Amino acid sequence: MVCADIQETGKQTADDIVAAGGTATAVVMDVTKAADWDRTVAEAVRLHGTVDLLANIAGVVALDGPDTVVGLTEERWDHVVGVDLKGVWLGMRAVIPTMVEQGGGRICSVASMAALRGLPNLAAYSAAKGGVAALTRQAAIEHAADNILVNTVAPGTIDTPILAGVQPEHLKHSRLPMR
Numbered sequence: 001m002v003c004a005d006i007q008e009t010g011k012q013t014a015d016d017i018v019a020a021g022g023t024a025t026a027v028v029m030d031v032t033k034a035a036d037w038d039r040t041v042a043e044a045v046r047l048h049g050t051v052d053l054l055a056n057i058a059g060v061v062a063l064d065g066p067d068t069v070v071g072l073t074e075e076r077w078d079h080v081v082g083v084d085l086k087g088v089w090l091g092m093r094a095v096i097p098t099m100v101e102q103g104g105g106r107i108c109s110v111a112s113m114a115a116l117r118g119l120p121n122l123a124a125y126s127a128a129k130g131g132v133a134a135l136t137r138q139a140a141i142e143h144a145a146d147n148i149l150v151n152t153v154a155p156g157t158i159d160t161p162i163l164a165g166v167q168p169e170h171l172k173h174s175r176l177p178m179r
């Protein structure tokens with residue numbers, strides 16, 4: 001497994017996998033950079049010969065100001081949509097040719113409940129995650145005949161570092177049941 005992250009945290013994950021008897025290496029990369037994807041996919045092929053699965057997990061929320069339709073700045077929009085949506089597209093684009101060549105593969109991307117309903121202060125995030133859901137359907141249709149299964153998951157609120165700085169009153173809304 002290749003554990004890729006913009007921070008060194010991928011190394012801890014890789015170390016845990018190796019300690020449990022698996023094979024893993026860590027790569028520091030930025031999912032918004034096509035060249036980083038090329039380097040990471042090349043490393044996976046070098047280590048394992050194939051790319052069986054891509055898990056698109058990297059994500060950010062806007063924390064340095066409002067994430068509302070009117071309150072967003074272009075910079076905040078570009079950052080959130082860049083990581084949360086463009087990063088997923090670049091990942092798919094980077095691995096699919098190898099998967100086609102090897103006869104199939106699996107791609108799973110983490111969207112969010114925000115893809116399915118409006119939530120407070122998550123305008124760019126909702127747009128990006130909705131885009132992930134739509135892009136997933138598109139890629140699934142385009143590559144079904146190549147034996148590439150493309151899925152997304154849409155979690156509700158989970159207590160992870162991404163929530164640091166998110167206002168508590170916004171969190172309770174994502175625990176409401178779907179209507």
Ligand SMILES: NC(=O)c1ccc[n+]([C@@H]2O[C@H](COP(=O)([O-])OP(=O)(O)OC[C@H]3O[C@@H](n4cnc5c(N)ncnc54)[C@H](O)[C@@H]3O)[C@@H](O)[C@H]2O)c1
Nearest residue numbers: 005006030031057058059110112155156157158160161162
């Ligand atoms: N925690 C939640 O409540 C929740 C709910 C729904 C969906 N999600 C989604 O789950 C996924 C994982 O988030 P998490 O909750 O584990 O948070 P997290 O902050 O622990 O993980 C996100 C990771 O993305 C990495 N990252 C950020 N920008 C990057 C970039 N440009 N290139 C490469 N890596 C980058 C971060 O370094 C971090 O390790 C995200 O896509 C998030 O949107 C989380």
